[in-house]
Amino acid sequence: MNAQSPAPLRPELEPAPLPRTVGGFATILADPPWRFANRTGKVAPEHRRLDRYSTMSLDAIKALPVAQVASKNAHLYLWVPNALLPEGLEVMKAWGFRYVSNIIWAKRRIDGGPDGRGVGFYFRNVTEILLFGVRGSMRTLAPGRSQVNMIETRKREHSRKPDEQYELINRCSPGPYLELFARHPHPNWTVWGDEAAEDQVPRGRLHKGYEGGVILPELREHQHLSEETTAALSIELKRRYEAGDSVRHIAEDSGYSIQRVRSLLQVAGTTMRPRGRTAA
Known part of the structure; x- marks a missing residue:
């Protein structure tokens, strides 16, 4: 008797239009819902937990018109899993940015040691990568020149990134700010995304600026x-x-x-x- 195949993941949703602001967004943060697959092309078993939210194919992520809403000179902070680093670089290029550096999130236990609850085929991952890219020509702000490229915090609920990222980005990059695939609102940021947790804002909710036209950047x-x-x-x-x-x-x-x-x-x-x- 053959084992039953697992229930399919949620279908990929048609993304809402990206918000626009006058002059374009100078800093963009993105945490795409990457789709993992094993060598057979099927979703990898250890990532069945991704059923908690809709995932997107690499082509769909690359097709988002990010370049159209970014300013001429802009910064991009792009979260990418260790196993999908090449795909992350592809997305960065497709969005009109060139890779220049990265920030590593080291997940810690309460005693400060590495949090060994991560997954992986070859190693147990205790880090995630935040790729940093530039469009045009724009250095980091003065505080960025002394900012180390590491965030060390305790892991939170599944897929949620450390809140410390906002303070770091605000120090190092200028506004206006846009967060793609956001799960929570944040002061001085325009957010866009299909919220994952069912007890959060309803999935697919349209935020200000989604329905056409441009919004004025917060200053x-x-x-x-x-x-x-x-x-x-x-x-x-x-x-x-x-x-x-x-x-x-x-x-x-x-x-x-x-x-x-x-x-x-x-x-x-x-x-x-x-x-x-x-x-x-």
């Missing part, structure tokens, strides 16, 4: 903007202003100060209306 107070982002933002704010939005309405919608809105409108050479009036 910290006194944040320096590149010439490219300043030009793109000024043009978008001018378009909204000339369509009838007031300076105050643009400020409330974007979270920018009125002074910043007026400054950006000035960059675009906007002809200002008398205060308190909207376009007819």
Whole structure:
């Protein structure tokens, strides 16, 4: 009697459109739902736990139009399992980035020793790789020059990456920030993804910016903007202003100060209306 084949994994879902921001995202973090397979082409038995969320084929991941939503000069942080390192490099190239370095997540026990609960055909994996790529020309920020390329923390629930990654990325790379395949919202980040855990936000939920059009990037107070982002933002704010939005309405919608809105409108050479009036 033949053993019954395991139930099939969840079907691959059609991805929602990627969010867009004026000037493009300068920093992108991605943790794709990689699909493991053994030499027969079937899903490897030790990865049956991947049934907890939808996986994607390599071609589907590579086909995501990441280059279209990234800024001209941008950073990419791409999580990849040890066994799929070549595939990770393929994805990075397909998305328009060149590989330059990596960050290693060393999973620790409570006593500081290596967490030996990982899986693998040849070795028990206690690390994961965060590939770092660059598009165009953009160095890391000043704090990045002294940042070591290792994160050492305890392992959390299945597939969840360490929260320390956000602090590291915020220190080393400029915004606006986009997280692909996100599972949880995070301050100052635009998130996109098919959340995995069933007790989280419903799978496939569309976040702000998914339904077409561009969103304005979140800006910290006194944040320096590149010439490219300043030009793109000024043009978008001018378009909204000339369509009838007031300076105050643009400020409330974007979270920018009125002074910043007026400054950006000035960059675009906007002809200002008398205060308190909207376009007819």
